[in-house]
Amino acid sequence: MFLELGAEFGRARSFPANDAERNKNGLMSGSLFAHVGDDVGIANSWRAGASWFASEPRDRTYDDVDSSNTLVTNSFSGRSNTTVLDFVWKWAPEGNATERNFKFQGEWFRRHESGRLTYDIDGVGAPGGPLSDSFSSTQTGFYAQGVWQFMPAWRVGYRYDQLENANTAIGLVDRGTLAASDLPILRGYTPQRNTAMLDWSPSEFSRIRLQLARDQTRPGVTDDQVWVHYIMSLGAHGAHKF
Amino acid sequence: MKRALLILLALAAMPAAAALKVFATVPEWGALAQEIGGDQVQVFTATTALQDAHRIDAKPSLIARARSADLLLATGAELETGWLPVVQREAGNSRIQSGQAGYFEAARYVAMLDIPARLDRADGDVHAGGNPHIQPDPRNFLKVGEALVQRMKELDPVNAAGYDSRWRAFAERWRANLLRWEKAAAPLKGVAVITQHKAWTYLFDWLGMREVGTLEPKPGVEPTVAHLAQVRQQAASSHPRMVIRAAYNSARPAEWLSAEAKLPIVVLPFTVGGTPEAKDLTSLFDDTVARLLVPLK
Structure with missing residues (x-):
């Protein structure tokens, strides 16, 4: 039985931890994680994990278009915690993945944020910012994917991603300072995406992939995407992580 | 986010039990360690004969086993390059890192064949050190075993006499077997x-x-x-x-x-x-x- 416990600390330079003021090295965000894993017979192996990421973003900005159709910049300061559960299951006949194998992988996320939201930090919007009030949001999301190698060098795969409608309490809207249409990105919707792929690996070092996606991550818009990837590796053979 | 600090708690890093714990990457070296070690060793074999040793993942179960190993027994010559470095790194076990006494590469002790004149990805999966599949020649087991018994004695001096006597008996039987196989073949x-x-x-x-x-x-x-x-x-x-x-x-x-x-x-x-x-x-x-x-x- 494999068991791994760990903790990591890091800077706060990227989402969701952004802190523009403290652009330096230090303990500004942190995570705790645990992994367990084992084999089931000779053909199956798995790993499951849980992790928790905590940070205190300050003046984390994003752009939106308010009800007067003006591009405004809003910002959030407060606490942001993310809980992640992850799971991988691999199967190969006799544990020999060369010819046929299957891999299932999924992750579930829950992010909770609370603090203050500032509308229109530059004061260019119609109601005239900046306006600040309390904000809290809880949102979950997940993806699940399966990849099946049905013969040597050939694989098919399918992946589904989804974010749930966030459960929000926006002080600026709830107290009537702003209309919900002034903060359209924060209005609820459920982005989702379906992706299917077929790839062929002539050797360990190159891969050609056809990928089809139906992307519904923007409200009211469906993007149908076709990708052809050519992936190759140069230099030493990298080892296979689980 | 860049990692500023990474703490791994290797729970399995407990004091070694009485038996020498051997982690063999492939069955042939596991079998050889068992012949030499008898009941003084506890052998774990990472792969089976029905698996392609080039294409193994660094599975959680392998990392867990490597954590408590006293001796990592590999073929070397890049045979396990696709997974063993990750197992060594993730195991957090200083005894089995490359260069330590607890890391043994069989291919170092035999004369390598098929050493490529040039190294080019265009030639496929070729190995700089030569062809790593050394075990189909039974003569190589005498060379590898000679070095392995020395290493096992060094790691576990208390049981040195047992390793020596079992090795001498095995080598004698093996020489007789070689004559028999060569005659039949x-x-x-x-x-x-x-x-x-x-x-x-x-x-x-x-x-x-x-x-x-x-x-x-x-x-x-x-x-x-x-x-x-x-x-x-x-x-x-x-x-x-x-x-x-x-x-x-x-x-x-x-x-x-x-x-x-x-x-x-x-x-x-x-x-x-x-x-x-x-x-x-x-x-x-x-x-x-x-x-x-x-x-x-």
């Missing part, structure tokens, strides 16, 4: 064969057989239809007597050639456990020689 000298993967160079060097083609167009590259057709054509002039594949190889390419060129297929165990008969090192070579002789009858 005498008709194989000069016989031309086609193989699936370039995994048998050391076997052919031992028995004087000739490899006149491989089903893989390049080492580690799966057989293609065009290449198989070419091998089929060559077979008409080079007159191979059989097509050889290892137990872990896919059956289909060899079956195709067998049907097209009217060649018998010989499935060799490749290592301990590859066939029902290959139960230990001695029966591995008993079975290998017996199976090679079948098409000559």
Whole structure:
């Protein structure tokens, strides 16, 4: 039985931890994680994990278009915690993945944020910012994917991603300072995406992939995407992580 | 986010128990350590004869086993390069890191064959140190075992006498077996064969057989239809007597050639456990020689 416990600390330079003021090295965000894993017979192996990421973003900005159709910049300061559960299951006949194998992988996320939201930090919007009030949001999301190698060098795969409608309490809207249409990105919707792929690996070092996606991550818009990837590796053979 | 600090708690890093814990990457070295160590060792073998040792993942179960190992027994010559470095790194076990006494590479103690004149990805999965499949030549077990028994004595001096006496008994039996196998395999000298993967160079060097083609167009590259057709054509002039594949190889390419060129297929165990008969090192070579002789009858 494999068991791994760990903790990591890091800077706060990227989402969701952004802190523009403290652009330096230090303990500004942190995570705790645990992994367990084992084999089931000779053909199956798995790993499951849980992790928790905590940070205190300050003046984390994003752009939106308010009800007067003006591009405004809003910002959030407060606490942001993310809980992640992850799971991988691999199967190969006799544990020999060369010819046929299957891999299932999924992750579930829950992010909770609370603090203050500032509308229109530059004061260019119609109601005239900046306006600040309390904000809290809880949102979950997940993806699940399966990849099946049905013969040597050939694989098919399918992946589904989804974010749930966030459960929000926006002080600026709830107290009537702003209309919900002034903060359209924060209005609820459920982005989702379906992706299917077929790839062929002539050797360990190159891969050609056809990928089809139906992307519904923007409200009211469906993007149908076709990708052809050519992936190759140069230099030493990298080892296979689980 | 950049990692500023990473703390790993290796719960399994408990004091070594009485027996020397051996982590063998492939069955043949696990079997050899068992012959030398007897009940003074506890051997874990990471892969089976039905798995392709080039293509193993650094599974959680392997990392967990490597954490408590006293001796990591690998082939080396880049055979395990696809997974072992990750297992060593994730295991958090300083005893089995490369360069430590607890890390043993068998390929260092034998004369390597197929050392490439140039290293180029275009030549397929070639290894700078030479062909890493050293175990089909039983003479190599004497060289590897000689070095391994020294290493085991160094790591576990309390049991040195036991390792020595079991090794001497094994080596004596092995020399007698070598004479027996070489005598039985005498008709194989000069016989031309086609193989699936370039995994048998050391076997052919031992028995004087000739490899006149491989089903893989390049080492580690799966057989293609065009290449198989070419091998089929060559077979008409080079007159191979059989097509050889290892137990872990896919059956289909060899079956195709067998049907097209009217060649018998010989499935060799490749290592301990590859066939029902290959139960230990001695029966591995008993079975290998017996199976090679079948098409000559």
